[in-house]
Amino acid sequence: MSFENILGQERAKKILINSLIKGNISHAYIFAGPDEVGKKLTALTFAKTLNCSPLETYGDKLNGKEDSCDECLSCKKINSLNHPDLSIIRKEDENTKTNTISDIKRDFGDEDEDKESRTIKIGAIRELQRRLSFKPYEGKKKMAIIDNAEDMTTEALNSFLKTLEEPPGETVIILITSNMHSLLPTVVSRCQVIKFNPLSDEHIKEILIKNYKFSENDASILSSLSKGRLGSALTADYKELCKYREDVLKMIKSSIRGDLEYIFTESKRLSKEKDELPEFLDSVIDLLRDAVIINGTGIDEGVINKDVSDKIKEFSSGLHIQYILNMVDTVQQTKSLLKRNANPQLAIETMMMSLAASKANLMTGGYR
Numbered sequence: 001m002s003f004e005n006i007l008g009q010e011r012a013k014k015i016l017i018n019s020l021i022k023g024n025i026s027h028a029y030i031f032a033g034p035d036e037v038g039k040k041l042t043a044l045t046f047a048k049t050l051n052c053s054p055l056e057t058y059g060d061k062l063n064g065k066e067d068s069c070d071e072c073l074s075c076k077k078i079n080s081l082n083h084p085d086l087s088i089i090r091k092e093d094e095n096t097k098t099n100t101i102s103d104i105k106r107d108f109g110d111e112d113e114d115k116e117s118r119t120i121k122i123g124a125i126r127e128l129q130r131r132l133s134f135k136p137y138e139g140k141k142k143m144a145i146i147d148n149a150e151d152m153t154t155e156a157l158n159s160f161l162k163t164l165e166e167p168p169g170e171t172v173i174i175l176i177t178s179n180m181h182s183l184l185p186t187v188v189s190r191c192q193v194i195k196f197n198p199l200s201d202e203h204i205k206e207i208l209i210k211n212y213k214f215s216e217n218d219a220s221i222l223s224s225l226s227k228g229r230l231g232s233a234l235t236a237d238y239k240e241l242c243k244y245r246e247d248v249l250k251m252i253k254s255s256i257r258g259d260l261e262y263i264f265t266e267s268k269r270l271s272k273e274k275d276e277l278p279e280f281l282d283s284v285i286d287l288l289r290d291a292v293i294i295n296g297t298g299i300d301e302g303v304i305n306k307d308v309s310d311k312i313k314e315f316s317s318g319l320h321i322q323y324i325l326n327m328v329d330t331v332q333q334t335k336s337l338l339k340r341n342a343n344p345q346l347a348i349e350t351m352m353m354s355l356a357a358s359k360a361n362l363m364t365g366g367y368r
């Protein structure tokens with residue numbers, strides 16, 4: 001994967017490629033933007049280009065070429081995350097052992113099992129500092145990629161600040177974050193910030209059809225569900241996604257009906273999948289927003305779940321728009337309760353019951 005194969009993010013690529021051409025490489029970058037829009041891929045490609053063997057270099061300056069060859073030993077080692085001059089730091093469990101390749105691959109590829117409880121700890125940062133203190137073994141630059149940089153513990157961050165203040169020579173550090181505002185200003189001010197944006201639905205759809213041979217219909221659905229994140233469109237299991245959405249639709253319908261038996265069983269089931277809850281609630285909010293649009297305008301223009309607009313009409317027709325908006329509020333409140341460690345089963349149960357109750361209140365004119 002070279003720069004020319006990274007889809008979208010033209011602006012970010014242009015800045016990096018220009019800095020390669022001009023030989024104006026910063027010691028530290030922040031790649032900021034939503035998840036799954038290409039930040040990690042771009043970081044690895046940048047690392048490859050900086051170290052790519054066949055490229056003639058004058059200092060940092062590349063001789064007319066500004067992309068990795070993807071074929072030399074250095075590129076291959078970085079592709080397999082097995083280059084001695086590349087360190088990748090990510091959130092870890094209690095132990096602070098250094099990254100094994102399979103750990104990194106898991107983190108750079110598959111689902112992150114236990115996102116919330118993991119942080120980047122001081123041990124990982126100390127190990128990184130030790131590695132950066134040596135000259136490059138075989139590459140031209142020592143590269144460090146810190147994923148989810150906002151999750152460094154205070155201790156780790158304080159230690160890392162020293163490295164940012166006085167980066168060892170021939171070092172390039174890339175901090176990846178989806179939440180730049182939670183990085184300290186002292187960190188941000190020492191880095192060159194490169195912003196990554198969500199892609200438009202149309203752009204993602206085009207890429208899915210052109211580069212990944214999706215059918216028009218599948219591309220259309222996946223692109224609107226991916227909310228600008230190409231990575232998530234590509235990793236989504238289409239059938240799973242449809243089933244998941246059926247569950248969300250059923251939850252909304254049963255809650256509106258006030259089906260108590262369903263509410264108790266389902267809240268119990270959902271609470272066992274605690275880590276999935278934020279995503280589940282986001283899907284509920286998306287479907288409810290779609291219902292507001294369909295109800296308010298009568299058409300499905302701009303609707304995320306366009307392909308199930310019939311089903312959305314089915315549960316929302318006849319409902320007062322204010323009621324649906326109140327439902328959105330309720331779900332959002334539940335989301336923030338869960339963030340503050342509320343009991344998941346209780347929170348979900350209460351949410352489902354209030355979805356029914358707010359309807360009753362609205363009908364008798366007693367809401368709020």
Ligand SMILES: [Zn+2]
Pocket residue numbers: 051052053054068069070071072073074075076
């Ligand atoms: Zn190469």
